[in-house]
Structure formats: C-alpha cells, structure tokens
Amino acid sequence: MKTLYAAVLIGSISACALSTAVAQTAAPAPDPALSIYRETTPKYNDLVHTKLDVRFDYKKRFMYGKEWVTLKPHFYPTDSLRLDAQGMDIKNVSIVKAGKNTPLKFTYDSLTINIKLDRTYRNNENYTVYIDYTSKPNQLKAQGSAAITDAKGLYFINPDGTEKDKPTQIWTQGETQSSSAWFPTIDKPNQKTTDEIVMTVPAKYVTLSNGRLASQKVNADGTRTDTWKQELPHSPYLFMMAVGDFKITKDTWKGKEVSYYLEPKYAPYARDIFGFTPEVMEFYSKTLGVDYPWNKYSQIVVRDYVSGAMENTSATLHGDYVQATKRELIDAYYSQGRSTIVHELFHQWFGDYVTAESWSNLTVNESFADFSETLWAEHKYGKDAGDAHINDDRQNYLSQPNLKTKDLVRFHYKDKEEVFDAVTYQKGGSILYMLRNYLGNEAFYKGLNIYLKTNAFKNGEAHQLRLALEEASGRDLSWFFNQWYFGAGHPILNITYKWDDATKTQTVYMNQTQDGNAFILPIAIDVYAGGKMERKKFWIRNKVDSLVFHSATKPSLVNVDGDKMLLVKKTDSKTLDEFVFQYFNAPLYLDRFEAITAAVKQQSNAGARKVVIAALNDKYYELQIKAIRGADMSNDDVRNAAQPILIKLAQTDPNTLVRAAAITVLGKLKASGNTNLFKDALKSQSYAVQGAALTALGLLNPADALTLAKTYEKDSEGALTQAILNVYATSGSDEQYDYVYKAFTEGQPQTQFNIMKKFADFTGRIKNNEQALKGTNAMIDFGMKYKKYGVAPQVAGILAEVKANRAKLNDTATVAAIDKATVELNKAE
Template sequence: MTKTNYFLLLLITSLLFACKTNQTIVNAPIIEEDILDTMVVSAPAIDPEVEESYELDVYRASATRELDILHTKLEIAFDWEKQHVLGKAYLTFKPYFYATQYAVLDAKVFDIHSITMNGKTLAYEYDEQKLKIDLAKVYTRNDTIDIIIDYTAKPNEGPSGGSSAILSDKGLFFINPLGEGSKPQQIWTQGETENSSRWFPTVDKPNERCSQEIYVTVEGRFQTLSNGKLISSKDNENGTRTDYWKQDKPHAPYLFMLGVGEYAVVKDKWKSIPLMYYVEPAFEKDAKKIFNHTPEMLQFFSDKLQYPYPWDKYAQIICRDYVSGAMENTGAVVFGEFAQKSSRELLDSNNDDIVAHELFHHWFGDLVTCESWSNLTLNEGFATYSEYMWREYKYGKANAERKRLQDLNGYLMSAGQQGYHDLIDFEYGNRENMFDGHSYNKGGLIVHMLRQYVGDDAFFSALNKYLTSHEYTDVEAHELRLAFEDTTGEDLNWFFNQWFYDKGHPILEIEYIKDTTDKVVYIDMAQVQDPDDFPAIFQFEVHPRLYYPSGKVETYDFFINEREQSLTIEVLGDEMPSAVVFDGTHDLLAVIKEERSDEEHFNLFKYSDEYEDKYLALKAMKNNDQYKAAFALALKDDSKEIRSLGIGNADKEMHGKTLEKIALNDPSSANRAKALKKIKDVSIARKLITTDSSYQVIGIALEIINRNDKAEGLEIANKLTQEYYKPLISKIASIYAGTKEEKYLSFFEDNLSEVGLFDFFSFMQQYEKVAMAASKESMLRTAKVLQSIAQEKSSNYFKKYATTNCIKKMLQKLEKASDENDVEHTRIVSEMTEIMYDIVGNSTDKRLKSAFSEFTTP
C-alpha cells in the first residue's frame, strides 16, 4: 500500500492536535578485563512491605489459527440510499488443527438474517464484531464445512476510526450515493488492515487466505471490478446486471476488492496477462499514460525475480475520496484521484513510483504475505524499494539515489516525530501505527543494504527462493533471513538482529587524515549513538572512495564491527587524493558527521559521479564565492537531477543568465519551474504563462505575476478558470482569497467537492479567508455548504475536521460581534450554533467529537 504524502498528513495531524575544522570524536568508554579472585554483588535489602508487581511485556503475536477458510463466495447488491451492502456469503472452511464445534468470524456491524448448513438453520451469538456460530457438532481438521450467511452490512454505521495513513476503517465506501451534483457515484473497498469484515464475514487476519468468487449486482450503467477474472455478465430483467468475478488462487482477506462506478475501461496486455485501466470517461484518452510503463514494469520485475507475475490479470482503478494513496488488492489496484491526470499534467509528474510500488506488492504482500502487522515491512519495505529499482533501471542511478536520499530523510523525520521502534515491532500500540517511516522507508533502505552486502546475483537468487518456498502463504522475517542464508551459505543473524529486530541506526563521526609523507590516508570512525537507545555497535560493510586530481577513483572494502575503528589506506602512485568519502557508495542507513574544507567539497563535486556527493558538496559551498564555479558546472550538467541541485544552490546574481535559459528551455518542467521561482523575473513569467506546456511552470509564473501586480494576477486567474484549471486550483484559490471579495465564494463552493485530499487543507485555508470577510448572511450560507461535507458519510475525517473547524471560526467571529438588539445577528449565531451541535452530536467519529467536544451537548 502506498501512503501518498504520508508526511504531509503527519504534519497536518500534529497541527490539529497539537575552512577545515577538526571534528571532535566522542570516545566510547574503555572496558578493562581483569581476572578477579572474588566477586561480591550487593543489592538493596528487600522491603517485605512493598509488593512486587510483575507484568509481561507487550507482545503482538500473530493471530492464532482456529479456522482455515478455504473459499469465499459472495453474492452482493447495494442499497445506495441507506448505504448498505446486501450480501450472502458461502464459506468453505475447516478447523485449522484442533477439533471444534464453533466457528468464530469477524463481521462488523451487520444484520444477520440467517445462517444455514445443508439447509438447516444454525444457532449463533453476535456482538456486532464477532460472529460465533454453533456448528451443531464437533468437526476435525479432516472435515470440510460449508455454511451460508445471509446478512446486511452497514459500513457507515457503528463506531468509526482511522489513522494518518489509512483515514477510515469503514471497509466499503459509498461515494455520492444519491448521485447528486457532478461528483461520480462510486463504491470501492479498502480492506487493509482488518476492514474487509465491514462488508463480508471472514477471519480478518493477514495470516488467513482463501480463493474467492463474487457475484455483484449493479445498475447497467456501472462498470465493476474485483479480484481474478470476469467470468460472465448477466443482464437482469429489472435493468440491473450481475457480474461474476472469480479468483482461484488464495490470498488474504484484506486484499479482497470490489469497485463500482461509471468508468471508461481501457484494455492492454502483457504476454497472456490482460491489463485494464479504469478511469473516469474524461480521462479515457490519457489512461495508458496515467498507468505508464505498466507492461514494461511487469517484464522488469518478473525478469529480476525470475518469477513471472503470478495472478490472472492486472487492473488499476481510480477512486474518488480514497482514504489513502493506493492499495495493492490482488490484480485490482486502487489509486486515489490524485493519480488521475491529463497527459499535460503528467508532463510534470508521472505515476511511476506508485505504480511500481503497488505492482511489486503482487509478489511481496499478495503472493507472500506478512503473517502479522508486526512484520509489515516484509510487504512495505520491499514495495518501497521497488521504486528505487525501477528508477535505477529506467532513469539512471542519479535518479534512484535521489529517491534513496529522500527515503532516508523521510525515515529520520518520521522517527524524530513519532519515535524509534524495532523494524519488526511486536510492541506497537495500534496496528495502524505500523504504517510509518520505519515499515516503508527504513525497510526499503535495509533491503538496499542487504542487496549491496550480498551482491545482485545472490540477492535476486535469495528473493526467488523466498518467493518459491513461501508462495501463497504467510511469512515472518526469519523466513526471509533463512532464504538468504540458504542462498549465500552465510549466517546472517547479525544483520537481521540489528536491522530488523532492533531499533535505530548508527550515528558516525568521521575524521580524514592525509599523511603526505608516508602516502597514507587514515579514516577515523566513531559510532556515537546513545547505547541506551540504539545498539552500541552496528556492524556493516563500508566502501571508502578516494578521488584523485587525475580523475582516478579507488574504492576499498572494510567491515566495521567496533565502536571506534581506524581505517588505513596506502596510497598507490605519486598523487594524493583530492577528496575522501567514508561511505563511498552511499549505501549505509546512517547519520554521518564529517568535516571537509570547501576545496575538498569542490574536488568531490568535480570528480565524483555520485548524486549524494554532489548534493552535499553544493550545499556546503553555497555561501563561498570562491567555489561558485561548481554551480556553473552543475547548471550545465547532462543529468537533470544534478541541474536541479545547481538551481537550488546557485546564486541568482552570478548565474542569472544561465537560470533564465533553464527557465525557458530546460527539458525538465520541474527544472524550468524551479529556475523561474529562483529568478522571479516578471517578463519571463508573462512569456511562460502563455507558452509553456507545464502546469507547474504556469503556476509559478502566476505567483510571480500576482506578487508584482495583483490586478494582473487576478485577470489571468479569471481567464484560467475558463479552461481546465484543476492543476492550478490552489494557485487560483490563493489569488481569490487575497481579494477577500464575497463574490468569489461561489468559486470555492463549486470546487469544494472536486479538490483532492492533499490539496483540501490549503484550499480550505483560502476559502476561510473569503468566508470570514463576508457578510453574516453569507457566513451562514457558507456554514450550510460546509455542513453538507462535514456530515457526508463518505467524507474522511480530515475533510470533516477542516470544514467543521471553518464553521467554528466563523461562529466565534460572529459571537465576538454579538449585539443583543440585532435580532438578525442573534438568529444567525443561533442557527450556526445549531449547525455545530448537529455536526458534532450526530457524528460517530470519536476523533471529531474530541476535537469539538464543547458542541457534543446543547
């Protein structure tokens, strides 16, 4: 699963709730070992009055297997008005090992109409979460049991929750269920983590798996999507249609998927595997570009793993108001609407990362599934690393290394805000918390280090062994380790113990010493991480590099297994190196503190081909005019990634002409936009806003023009709204908000339901500025518009919070200006207060109730 803009949501959540210098080396304590005659250990005397309290540590065990579900067949229809699922489940299962008379299933907020076996009614107990069925006799693991459950699922009823990664746990979502306005009418599911049991009864755990059939009945105008193959479509006499989807290969319940909506379905093919792209009709012509490179990715990953794509088909679908980034439902991947872009929008940002991520899950996550959420990184770490693999193959090493550096910084930021924990975390507070910078970013970084340590041949051979040995089963991290040990012949407990079963990372202080007399380079390394928080000593392989004035590069191999270690490299030949890099290949997950002079940074930039070396060198030399020549070199580099580094660090006055050329002509729209933002040239902005194909460039140009002349900016914004302006909606909203003119409220109202999740908060901030400056009558009208979003059952928590908070702010402003003699003002305040009580009092979301607790009781 991809958590798009995870760190943006993390930030939003936190806002809602609140010349060469010598590097000092921190020395580890010296441990002396003596042979002692006698050891005396003293302890405080035991106070008999004080009671000892003993408790086991938290341990999140894998779910105990009591049942083994073999097959699930569902007959599904919908009551759109009530937002109910009308279902009949045919379950085939057996006791996992021990004989039993009872079957306990997850079924959250259902109406159970009947449960039968062979035509006979079965007794049951039900508490709206667990369904305990009396099978009327004891069955053993040699018996196969078939039951039928007739039920109604009510995913919008009962308690609701979610997290910053997966915003709602309702499992199945009705979008615009009454078909009002322009928003598409849709149904889609989100099973991860354990929410498939919101729409069908099952054992909702990641270590369960079964095959499936789904018969789904919908209006004839709708397309449907589910796992497996579409076997048949039958038109019914009442104008509905029943589609029959079947998947023979078993997978986990959280991967069950159902999608319904008015879609254009664009078909493609890779070898014998059907490919389908579900997009809204307006984007039919762009569908293959939206999911660009899907066939090539299938080939690339199948070749790398020497394991062909294992499922019946591969479909990708865009869903409105999706509660996360994307989800790897087997052969039926869901993407949020942010991925649905026109061909022109795709010039600025393609969907390669997220498409690769979800596709790679079909081996790591779907074929081989983590047995518990503690082991989530076995799914997400590999999927995150697939983004690096694809970039390395398709766009080159610099592009991939930029991604690795972003992942490293993302992990450090996430851990800094939320704390460090073991990668395989058996002590999490909530399973949703596992979807963080550890399971994703750190997991991918560790997979990269494992690859570099064993080498490509062994790495991909071990992955093949892991997949073939555990296909269609659940796994834990030790099974990954054993696959690598069986392949390489090496005991790798040391690697897995420190990286998978412990927390943190090495913090390294590095000092470089060049002895020109003896022609020796010394690298003094000290691990300075706090031993109370992280392992005192991390073991790792490192490859220092020496860069010479002649252009020669030498790489050396060392293994670090001490807290302090000095590496000695004898220089061959007459010349001394111009620059030395401890982690020369930039593979380590570590924070490295090292000091270099600007001259050494310049040499590093000049002689190294590594993206991270150039990045660090340019950043370090930014304020030293003596080495500004490096920025001129960067701005003319063949690599767009290096040019981007140059733009970010270049001096506007010194490199203005080159930056202008980049703004006008660079092949990369991101670089054009970045250069334009740097120079802030109004005349160039005016030219680009009418000639550039990139919305990103146009958006920056609009900002520059508006900052220079607000009347001109407003005129251009008004013209842009006559075209397709969705990619510019935030820029236009900001300009309209700057006027604080009431007439622009209609713009915000018209676009409120069209703004995607990750633009919604900035959009609401601008909307709020206009609303707060409006008349009290318009404030009330705005409050009613926002109330519809806040109370829409399919709205996620963040949208509900933002709209409710805006109403609260308008109410507070009116209350401060209250006048007892102004009857109309008093009426509006009273009506707006009632709106707040209605929203909060009728909400089932405990987070919303907590955030606005003063409005829970009138």
C-alpha cells in the same frame, strides 16, 4: 498499500503542529497496550473457499449477502467456528450438507459470530457454512488511522446522485481487517482462500473483483449479475469489489488481460496514466524470476478513497489523485506520484502471492513495495533517479525522531494501524537497498526468488526472508537482521579526518553517537589522491572506529560511504574545498546533492559559486532544481553568472519543473525585462510553467496578474490553479472569494493545507461578513476532521489571525465562531 494521505499528506500537515504540541506537554505515561505481545493469530480453522452472492441497497446503504464459506480444522479436531463479522444483521447460519441447509446454534456480539458446528471435524475434512446477512457499513462505528482514514470496509459514494460532478460508486477496502465489515470471514492475514463473488447491480454499471469475470447475466428487472472467480488462494483483506460507471481500456501481458478502469472523462487518457504497466510487469517478472502470478491485472480509480492505493489481488484500487489528463501528466514526473503504480504492482508478489503472516511482519509486504519504487526508477530513468528516490525515503524516516524506538518487525503496538508508518515503508525500503548492495544484485534477487517460490500462496515473515537470502548468498545475515529488522533506530555518525604530512598517513575517525549499541556497518571508503580514486572496504563495528592508511599525497577527498548506501544520520566534517571537489569528481547523485547543500550555504566563496552555477545544468533535474532554488540572487557574482543560464532554462529546458523553478527565481528579481519571457511561458501546455509565469507576473504587476488569472480559471489544474489562488488571495476582492473558497473546500486534504494560510489571509480582509463566516467554518471543519492527526494547534493559530482581522472589521459572528472552535480544537483527544 501506498499510504498517500498518511506518510505523505498527514505527516506533512502535522509536522509543525506536533512539534509545538510535544514541546508544550509532558511525556505521556507508558501505554499498557504497548506491553502486549502481538502474536501471530492462532489457526483453529482454515479458510478453503468463500462464495458470496451480494446485492446493494443504494438508498439504505446496505448490502444484502449470502455466503457459503468452506473451511477445515487447521490441525486439531474442532466442533466450533469463530468468524469476524462487523456490525451486521445475521439472519441465518447453517451447515450445508447434500444441498440442504441445517441451522446451527450461534451467538453474535456485533463483531464476532461464534458458531457451534453440527459435529467435531478433523483436519482431513472440509465443511461448508451458509450465512444470510446484511452489511450496514454506514452504521458501523469503525476507527480509522493516519494510514487508512476509515475502516468500514464497504463504501457507497454519492449513492443518491445528489452530489454534483461526483459519480455514484461502490467500492471496498479490506486492509487491515475491514473485509469482515462486508462478509463474515476469518479476517486475518495468515488465512488464504479461493473465492467466487456474484454481484447483482444496475445493468448500466460496470463491476470489478478479484480473478476472472466468469459470467454475466442480464436480468428482467434492469439489473445484471456478474460472477467473478479467484481460483488461486489469497488473504481476506485482499478481497475487493467495485461498482460504477467506469470505462475499461484493455492491454495485455503475455496473453493475460491488463485493464484500466476510469471515469468516462479520463478514459481517453488511460494509457497515458497506466500504459507502462505491462512493461513493469515484464521487468518485475524477469527480475524476480517469478512471472506475474495472477490471471489478470486490473487497476481502477475511485472517488473518496480512504488511503493512497490498495493492492487487492489482481485488482488494484487507486484514489482519484491518479486520474489526470494528458496535459496534467506533462508535469507528473516519477517522483511526483507515478511511483504508486509500480508500488502496488510489486505487491502482487510481495503481499499477495506471499503475504505477511501478521501485521507485526508487515515489512515483508510494504518495505518491498517501497523498495520496488526505487528499483523501477533506476531501471527506467537511471541511477540518479533511483538514488534520489531512496534518499527521499531515508530523509522521510530520519526526519521523524519519534520513530527511532520502533522496531521494523514490531511485536508491540497499541493498534495494528500504527505499523503503517515510515519505519515499515521508508526505513524498510532503505534497509533492503543496503542489503542488495551488500549481497550484490545476483545473490539478492536469487534470495527473493527462493523466498517467493518457497512460500508461494502462503505466508511469510522476516526470518523466512533471512533464510532465503542466506541460502542464495551463503552468508550469515543474523547480524544484519538483528540490528535492522529486530532492533530500532539508526546510526548517528560523526566523521572527522586527520592528515599527517610527516608520516603521509590519513586517519578517518567514525564515531557513532546514538544511544545503545554500535551498528555493524560494512562500507566503502573512496580515496581521491594524485588524480586517482582507490576504494577501501571497511567494517565499522564499534561506537568509535577509525581507519588509517598511507597516501603519497594528501587526498583531495576521502568519501566515506562511497556507494551512498547507509541509512544513517551523518555529520561529515569535510571542508568546503573537499565538497567542491566531490561535486566535480564523485559520480553519484548523493555526492552531488551533499556538495550542492554545502555550497549554497557559502556562496561568498568562489568554489561554492562554481558548484552552484555548474549544478544549474546538472544532468539530473532534481539537482538542477535544488541549485536553482538555492542560488543566492542577492549576490552579484551569483546573479551575474546565473541569470543568463536561468533565462535559457526557463525558455528551453525539456523538463517542465526545471523551467518552472527557473521562472520562479527570475520572477523574484522583479525585472521588467523578463516580462515577455513570462508572457511566453503562459502559452506553455505545462501547468507548472504557466503557474510559475503567472506568479512571476503578479510580482511585477499585481493588477495585470489579477486580470490574467481570470482568463485561466476554467482551464487550470495543479500549479496553475495554485497560482490563481495565490494571486486572488493576495490581490483579489470579494468578487474572487467564491473561487478560492470552492478550491479550498473541494481540494484534497494536502491541497487544503497548502493554501490554508493564503485562504485565511483572504478571509480575514474581505468585506462580506457572510462569506468570511463561510470560509472560517470551512477551515474549522478541516481542523476538527484532522484533529486526531495533530493539526489542531496549527489550525487554531491560523484562525487566531483571522479573528484579529475580522475583529477590526466588527465581524462579531466570525469572531464568535472562532472562539467556540478554538475551545474544541484545544481539547485533548
């Protein structure tokens, strides 16, 4: 699963709000739930095969199901069976023998069916239980999380067709343990079962499930019955169904069907969105030495999805954020969202083929999928792209200090959903990146091959991964796993240097200042002296460690962690001159990133300016953008050198995000001589370039920009829409308010948060009190909906500004609504 709305969206929403809230409240008392050891669920019975026959009641939002579940005792004889079944009506539970159903005694508490079997069974005996039931997901009281915002398992989207411009769909979401909201099962990741799912649906709709479409039958009542068969075992949380008006585009990989299910509007762009999938399947298969293991691979895009994407076996489900036109995709570079597609595909090996045996060991699913994003980036787009992606992971984790006490393999948590965080994803992916560097590619991938083949169609955990990597490499890895997998935190490393000219010796001091024990860190230290680079291998083993070596001349640069592999919070006391040297001589993305970071802070220095100006044409676009945004255009020397370069970039750079960044900086100069450049940029097919150009023109002439914005309303997406909103919110009147209101209320949560401040400013000044109240209520609704993720203080602060402005306009209704909402927003959860 890619938790887009948790790790990316809600995390960014709540960062400021949470920091404020934490600063104002005392540390909470320890939660007793955290003292509970979360063991792997014991196995009393094993799932063998699950057959479902389902039909849907769109009006009631019910699913009527019949199930035949075949099991056997795991080891010990048993005369009982416990199945998870959330919020269902259970009509019949029977044992199936010789084609006949014999009722069994059972009790049901709305969460679990406890069944008394007809006799005691041994582990060489299978038995089949029949269950007739009704699933009522909309009546289920299910608590979501930041990672998965709802947990009712089965979702009816616009079932009555009353929501304009939204299709009617049904889809499921099983992770973590929500499959049992739509069929009774042992809803634990350490279970594996084959399955057959028979769906009867309106004949006009398409269906998708795991495995192969075995048959289709058109019925006389206007329905169709589709039978899907998954003939290799997988865990219950990976079961899926989807029903709706989808157009299917088909590819192949080694004779296996690869298909893309999209809304008809986006079907023409199916290959633009997903068409590289077979190439990724080939690359991952070769890299891992295990061919894609399932009989097909489908990807489907649905509305109102509750997370980012989900790796259901052979049938990945994506939220509608991935749907885009060819034109929208012009600006969709890898790190802007395409990585989710490869993340979910890698799960077909790490997560589906071999599944974490418990949520405590989620790292063997999600850390690998996170790492796979970097793996594909460096293969397809080059080492800079891979290094940039993994560095983003590191910084995502390191920027959240509340995570430093959490182990990667986590046996203590309040709720299993908490494990879906930046420790499991970004920290875990960064750890695998380090481990690959330490072992070398060949040994690392051989170890993954051993792990996959040894545990195929079964479950795995971190210790099995360690043993596989040790078998491949011949190295003991307990030290690595103990500190990174079964320990918490990360090194906080201060690096200082001393050159002794008399003895010609260089000393490098490395001081770990984090609480607790020292981390053992094998590192490369690159020494640049006399026009040459020499690499020294070193193991940091102590909280205070140092390396002393002789050099004929004072090194121009001592580059600690020359491979730029460490997951570490680093303070490096290099001089600015050394960072300048680093930019032009050290080869890696992070070498140049660090140098640009240092240079933009000291642009009065000639060397720093040289770095900033050179980086405007860096070979990697993200570093170009960093330099463009960092250039101090108030400095005459910087502006004189940078402006002609920026003009050229704005006009001709092949990367649209670089062009947009250059236009944005030029726009802030408010130089009328750039007007034609901006107007030419409005003709671009890139929404990012158009958006930057419209914003720039708005800074030059707000009235003209307001007129221009109107002409682009009907054909705008992404950055252009954002620019229109900004122009309207800054310079618009009541006439433009409905456009901004609609964009806010129909946007994804991240979009809503991004534009809320501008929307609030606009709401505060419009003349129409009814519109102002409508907009205020939309912001209140957002704050209440996401209050549990920590946004309430920030939303309350924004509303306070709206209140002050509406009070000046004597808008008593809006002021009263804000007063009432503020009380609710400030209440503790």
